[in-house]
Amino acid sequence: MDDFGTGYSSLASLRELPVDILKMDGSFTSQQIEVGSPREIAFVRTILELGRSLDLCTLAEAVETEAQAQRLREVGCHLAQGYHFARPAPLARLHEVLTVQRSPVRGPAA
Numbered sequence: 001m002d003d004f005g006t007g008y009s010s011l012a013s014l015r016e017l018p019v020d021i022l023k024m025d026g027s028f029t030s031q032q033i034e035v036g037s038p039r040e041i042a043f044v045r046t047i048l049e050l051g052r053s054l055d056l057c058t059l060a061e062a063v064e065t066e067a068q069a070q071r072l073r074e075v076g077c078h079l080a081q082g083y084h085f086a087r088p089a090p091l092a093r094l095h096e097v098l099t100v101q102r103s104p105v106r107g108p109a110a
Contacts, residue, residue: 021056021057022051022058023058024059025061026061026062028043028044029068029072030068033075034068034071044060048076057079060082061082062082064083064084066084
């Protein structure tokens with residue numbers, strides 16, 4: 001369920017629709033998660049706990065900084081998307097992004 005916690009993504013919809021993943025709206029994961037008050041962080045924790053109690057994956061969207069990603073890890077959110085990880089790109093670039101190119105390990109110079 002996209003943008004959970006806002007608009008039409010309500011608890012009633014969650015109860016009625018077949019859902020596997022809660023995609024937490026970016027308004028919960030932007031600046032609030034990085035420098036938020038305990039009250040603001042409580043909303044994120046509550047959404048995460050709701051997902052766990054319903055055996056759903058919860059994904060945070062709009063993660064733009066390492067600090068946001070780290071804070072989300074600390075509160076138990078292990079799935080995230082946003083500019084911190086990758087910018088939108090054409091489909092043709094997908095293979096390139098997903099393929100890890102490694103150079104051989106080299107020992108000390110002779």
